[in-house]
Amino acid sequence: MRPLRETWGETLAELGETNPDILVLDGDLATSTKADIFARRHPERFLEMGIAEQNMVGVAAGLATMGYIPWLSSFAVFLTHRALDQVRLVVAQPHANVKIGAGYGGLLTGLTGKTHQDVQDLAIMRAMPGMTVLAPGDEIECAAMTRWATEFDGPVYLRLTRDPAPVLFDVAYRFEPGRVHQLRDGSDVLLISTGPQTSRCLAAAVLLEATGVSAGVLHVPSIKPVDAHAIVAAVGRSSLVVSVEEHSVIGGLGGLIAEILTTHLPRHLVRIGLEDCWGESAPNDFLLEKHGLTAARVADRVRLELQDTPTRRKA
Amino acid sequence: MTSEGVTSPHAELEARARLGRWLVMSTVAGSGAGHVGGPLSAMDLLVALYFRVLDVRVEEPAWADRDRFILSKGHSAIGLYAVMAQRGYFPIAELATFDKGDSRLQGHPDMTRLPGLDASTGSLGQGLAVGVGIALGARLRGRDFRTYVMLGDGECQEGMVWESVQVAARYRLGNLIAIVDHNGLQQYGWPLGDEPDARGDRSEPFPGDTLRGIFDGFGWRVLEVDGHDFEAIISACADAGEAAAGSRPTVILARTIKGRGLSFTEGRHAWHARVPTADELEAARLELGIDASGQPE
Numbered sequence: 347m348r349p350l351r352e353t354w355g356e357t358l359a360e361l362g363e364t365n366p367d368i369l370v371l372d373g374d375l376a377t378s379t380k381a382d383i384f385a386r387r388h389p390e391r392f393l394e395m396g397i398a399e400q401n402m403v404g405v406a407a408g409l410a411t412m413g414y415i416p417w418l419s420s421f422a423v424f425l426t427h428r429a430l431d432q433v434r435l436v437v438a439q440p441h442a443n444v445k446i447g448a449g450y451g452g453l454l455t456g457l458t459g460k461t462h463q464d465v466q467d468l469a470i471m472r473a474m475p476g477m478t479v480l481a482p483g484d485e486i487e488c489a490a491m492t493r494w495a496t497e498f499d500g501p502v503y504l505r506l507t508r509d510p511a512p513v514l515f516d517v518a519y520r521f522e523p524g525r526v527h528q529l530r531d532g533s534d535v536l537l538i539s540t541g542p543q544t545s546r547c548l549a550a551a552v553l554l555e556a557t558g559v560s561a562g563v564l565h566v567p568s569i570k571p572v573d574a575h576a577i578v579a580a581v582g583r584s585s586l587v588v589s590v591e592e593h594s595v596i597g598g599l600g601g602l603i604a605e606i607l608t609t610h611l612p613r614h615l616v617r618i619g620l621e622d623c624w625g626e627s628a629p630n631d632f633l634l635e636k637h638g639l640t641a642a643r644v645a646d647r648v649r650l651e652l653q654d655t656p657t658r659r660k661a
Numbered sequence: 662m663t664s665e666g667v668t669s670p671h672a673e674l675e676a677r678a679r680l681g682r683w684l685v686m687s688t689v690a691g692s693g694a695g696h697v698g699g700p701l702s703a704m705d706l707l708v709a710l711y712f713r714v715l716d717v718r719v720e721e722p723a724w725a726d727r728d729r730f731i732l733s734k735g736h737s738a739i740g741l742y743a744v745m746a747q748r749g750y751f752p753i754a755e756l757a758t759f760d761k762g763d764s765r766l767q768g769h770p771d772m773t774r775l776p777g778l779d780a781s782t783g784s785l786g787q788g789l790a791v792g793v794g795i796a797l798g799a800r801l802r803g804r805d806f807r808t809y810v811m812l813g814d815g816e817c818q819e820g821m822v823w824e825s826v827q828v829a830a831r832y833r834l835g836n837l838i839a840i841v842d843h844n845g846l847q848q849y850g851w852p853l854g855d856e857p858d859a860r861g862d863r864s865e866p867f868p869g870d871t872l873r874g875i876f877d878g879f880g881w882r883v884l885e886v887d888g889h890d891f892e893a894i895i896s897a898c899a900d901a902g903e904a905a906a907g908s909r910p911t912v913i914l915a916r917t918i919k920g921r922g923l924s925f926t927e928g929r930h931a932w933h934a935r936v937p938t939a940d941e942l943e944a945a946r947l948e949l950g951i952d953a954s955g956q957p958e
Contacts, residue, residue, distance in 0.1 A: 369801075393797070396831075401790040401824035408794020411779065412802055416794075432821075435784045436791055440772050 347510045350542070351449050353485040354506050355380030357492040358417060358447075359387040366391070367413060368496060370447075371406050373399045373420035379449035379506070381419035399429045403444070407436035410443040415496055421455075422448035422464035422505060426471060437501050438474045445495050451481070451505035452541060452592035453620070453637065459627030465620050468540075469597025471503040472570050478523060479569040481505040481541040484514040487567055490521035498523075507592075509630065511542035514565065524571040528580050532562030535648050536584040538577070540566045540599045543592050546634070549641035554648055561648065566599060574606045581611055586651055588616045590644055595619040616651050618644060671891040676957045677747055678708045682922040683951045684743035684756055690942045692760040695768065698932045699813065700740025702844040702888070702917040707744040709894040710809065710840075714902070719749040722776040728806050729779040729795050733788025734813035734842060735769040736934075742766050750777045786819025788812065789839060793829045796837040796910075807902050811840045815847040817872060823879070830880035835908035838901040839881075841872060842888060844919035850930035862928050876912045888915030923948055 362368050362384060374397045376382040385392035395402035399420055406416035418425060425433065425446050437444045448467060455462045471479045480495070480502065482488035488506070495502040514529065529544065530551050537547040544565040551561040564580045566572065581587055587607065589600040600617030607613050618638050625633065634640045638647060669675060681704045689695035711717075715728045732741045739759060746753045751765070758764035765775040769783025780791040792810035799806060816822065829837050850860040876883050884900060886893040894915065901911035919933075920926030923945050937945060950958045 395828060396824075398821075398824035398828065400787075400821040401793070401828055404787050404790020404821075404825065405794035405797065405828065407780070408791040408796075409798045411791075411795060412798025412804075414798055414801070431784050432787060432790070435781060435787055440781050 347512050348485045349380075349508060349510050350482055350485060350488040350506045351380040351508060352383070353488040354447060354492050354504070355383035357489045358496075359384045361493065361496055362388045362391060365415070365496065367415045369393055369409060369414050369416045371395050371402050371416050371418050373397060373402050373418075373424060375420055375449065379419040379421070379447065381447070399424045400432045403429045403432035404436050406444045407440070407442045415443060415445065417445045417447050417496075419447050420449065421462055422451040422467050423462060426464060426467040426503075430470065434474065438477050441476050441500050443499055444501050446501070446503045447506060448503060449506050450508050452507055453625055453633050453639075454507065454509050454592065454630045456508055457627045457629070460624045463625035465593050465625060466597070467503070467505060468569055468591070468593050468599060469601060472597065472602065476501060477570065478502045479505075481567055481569060483541055483544045483565055483567055484511050486513060486515040486517065486519045487521065490519055491567070494521045494523070505541060507542055512545040514544060524568050524573040526573055526576045526580065527565040527567070528562065529565050530561070530563040532560040533584060534560045534652065535586040535588060536562045536564055536581050537588050537590060537644065537648070538564045538566055538599065538603055539590040540569060541592060543590055543639060546639060546641050547590055547644060550644035550648070553641055553645040557649065559648065559652065566602075569599065569602060572602065574610065577603065577606050578610045581607070581613060585614065586616070586648070587613045588618060588644070588648055588651070590618040590639065592639060593619050595621055614651075616647065618647060674705075674708050674712055674891045677712060677744070678704050679922070679949045680747065680951065680957050681708060681740065681743040683946060683949045683955065684746070684753065685739050686923075686937055686942055686945045687955070688739055688743070688756045688759050690937045690939075691757055693936055694760050695739050695936070696736045696934045697926060697937070698846065698919040698930070698934075699734060699737040699842070699844070700743070701921050701923070701926060702919045703734070703737050703740050703811065703842045704744070704922065705889045705891060706811065706840060706842060706894060706915055706917070707740055709891050709898070711744045711748045713891075713895045714898040715809070716806065717777075719777075722750065726804060726806050729792070729808040731780040731782065731788040731792050731808070731810045732770055733782055733810050734785065734816050735782030735788070737813075737842075738766070738768060738770050741770065745777060751775075785813070785816040786821040789822055789825040789829070792837055792839070793825050793832075793834065796829070796834040797832055799836055800832075800834070807836055807838060809838045809840060811842060814841055814843040814845065814872065817841065826876065826879045826881065829910045833908060834910045837910040838898070839910070839912040841912060841914050842917050843872065843914050844917040846919040846928070846930045846933075848930065848933045862930050872914055880909060882909045882911040883914060884911060885914045885916065888917035889921060
């Protein structure tokens, strides 16, 4: 159970031993993003760009044309929001081989509050043609994605989180872009989540089972590309589908699932996440509770939805 | 020929610039869209770069050791295309596809479509950062080429430019040369009085005139030239290009006239992005000394 940011920093440092083309560009946040792990091992390939994220993105694009594999180190908000036009023009449109290491993604950012919580990043990046968008659920998946993204030729957005995440996968895990993971079977409801939220959904499924509700859990770590047919198959005969994410309910995982289901398999979909509102500085437990993301709150919401429309369970 | 009857040392470049200006006017007229003022002000700089300064191979546009050029003021794309076509990157006839669907010649440069472009630009302020990345990459790879980035003086209002300027100085990128097409005019002109419609072409004094001091303060070497004097442009580029790795980056502040080359466009902000009428196009042809077949006389 480790913070994904730490796994990312260590994996890059390890890859740097054999791949001299890996560079890390930092926006003066290396001790927070854990790019400092790479910096200590490969100081000559760690480029401090200062507190100037827009320039940093452009420099990375230039370095990519020289055959380097630049990884950006900053907070997700500063890369997806402040430097959005730069990501768009010089990274995404030319399909530059730039990797966006988006630290402090989601809601749990160490009491930093609304400025630092990126709860729109998946929506923004997903709408960007040519961008691969990944949100690892645990350290195993994070390491695999970091390795894959470094090998892959093209822009990748990797959503990293600050705090420790329970382990979901064993060491045999291999990342495949688009692939979804059915981590638990269930017939009444399918919980679909991404990032470390998946472990809270698994806990919710256990709570639901105790009250006679059979809940499946589908982990979607590859927001784009995504295997839509595998999601449709996983929904199967479940009459209720619930998306759960540390993100706005608009345009992220919930938006993705809504798009897939309305096209392929209409189902009642409940989207849990931030209800078109901003975050705030508060302890993790407070934030998860307030936005309905704890295991207990997810289980309560599922029960409520099933009670409100009992016929749905028989559909 | 000059008025004294002596052949100018840059007669070839002057003819290419005249043809380039004609290609800008005729292409914009043909496409019904595009920019005029900026491409005309930058034309002499672009001709000097592509015919005297840049070490490039037209037949091998991706040659690893080529000098790089980024047109950060991407809305002057048609000026760049008019020069690249003359240099042989693509047929002059292809200019007719400018701004049309499926064209390699986009309204703003797209490196994924046209070989020879070292960056995609069009959102102002971004080209210098890419140039910093290329120059830094050249240093790390031990390659000895130069990276040139052309900015507009109006573009220097973008805050991001100064992020790049600081980082270039910190990394002592002597292999990076910025050229500012300093024409003093922008799309909407400048207020001349209190009346809302009293806007016009006053280009002095303008806050951009402090660019020398700002670049100098950030640790850059500053050269100032007349951006319509081929001899001055070429020698400034040679001077800048000689800076060894490990030294300061250089900026060439090139004083230019927006819409340069035509009596009715020079110094007129209204020509920033105007499409010439048939009469104006014919007047341009005669002023530029282009024959009916589109060649310089």
